Amino acid sequence: MIVAGVMSGTSADGIDVALTRIQGRGFRSRLELLAHYHFSYPLEVRRTILATMNAASASVADLSRLNFLLGELYADAMRSAQRRARLECQLVGCHGQTIYHQGIAKPYLGRRIACTWQTGESASLTAKLGVPVVSDFRPADMASGGKGAPLVPFLDYVLYRHRRYGRIVQNLGGIGNLTAIPPRAQPDDLIAFDTGPGNMVIDAVTEQLFGKSYDRNGRLAARGEPLERVLRETMRDAYFRQKPPKTAGREQFGREFVRGFLRLCRRADENDIIATATALTARSIGMAVRRFVLPMVEPPARFREFVASGGGTNNATLMRMIREELAPLKIRVRTTDDLGMPSEAKEAAAFALLAYQTWRRLPSNVPSATGADRPAILGKVSYA
Ligand SMILES: Nc1ncnc2c1ncn2[C@@H]1O[C@H](COP(=O)(O)OP(=O)(O)O)[C@@H](O)[C@H]1O
């Protein structure tokens, strides 16, 4: 079956479309990437999404408008991708844009409520493309007691499990998240969680200090040196010590966090500040691997590869810092590109694979990763 995955992550940089061919069932599915395209959001759209995600309150009318606007933009992206690839898909999995995610239940009006919200109207996509669309993947996992995230471990297991050694698959999107797959793992053996910021803090600091939306290829950070004092202080944040499963978003590493981080940096050199934000991502990954991943398998040396994906793999300074963190652990750093999947396409491909499972009425959450009590069939279908 030809299935498209449409992804727009917390960076709110734009829309990734992956066109894939999928066969098989469940964890034994086979996925082949046929094409991948990235469509940047217009600047005003990006600003609006970021403002909405950071807002303590937003008008219901605006949220409703944004939902339908994104539906149109996803449809345009899909049509353009299909035209360029000369392919027509039979099914679409559309993640939508997360505007709020609270994976852990908290008291609300006399009950304990966990909640999540991905926006981007799938009915618009179905109407424009004439094929069924699966969307809204997270709530079914949460209704089964899970945190609704991460969902990509299903794809990680399908693509990257290895018979002889363990792999750590790390995505560097707005947030950083990893899936640790021990050698010969069963799906229940996976550990997956958000390590902390991926590019989110780097982007925010670069925007504030240099007026640019991201540190292209890590050049600004390369000209600075991390401020060890700030790094140590910031790493004391409770999130990094919390045991998995755990998820993070702008609620943890958005505007408030960045304000505190910049306060700690005081009047340090601007390049040093970018370098420190970059080192924070690398260090939080190093700490997560040492504390939560290596103790999983005896002997620990059996985790031999770290496979990175996401926009952050283009940040050469970040990748160097991650290499330096993991070298003492004898873990080799690669990217999914080395293993045949362009690093920007992976998350979009994951939602194609999840949509395919849903279409076949198969579950696709990984309970060991999300903390759910049971397997769940994810998403809602808009029928053509
Ligand atoms: N050439 C590059 N140099 C440095 N960083 C980059 C580059 N390209 C992309 N990025 C980073 O990757 C981010 C987007 O990554 P992505 O995987 O799409 O994240 P998300 O899933 O959160 O949208 C950008 O916001 C930017 O920080």
Ligand SMILES: [Mg+2]
């Ligand atoms: Mg993105």
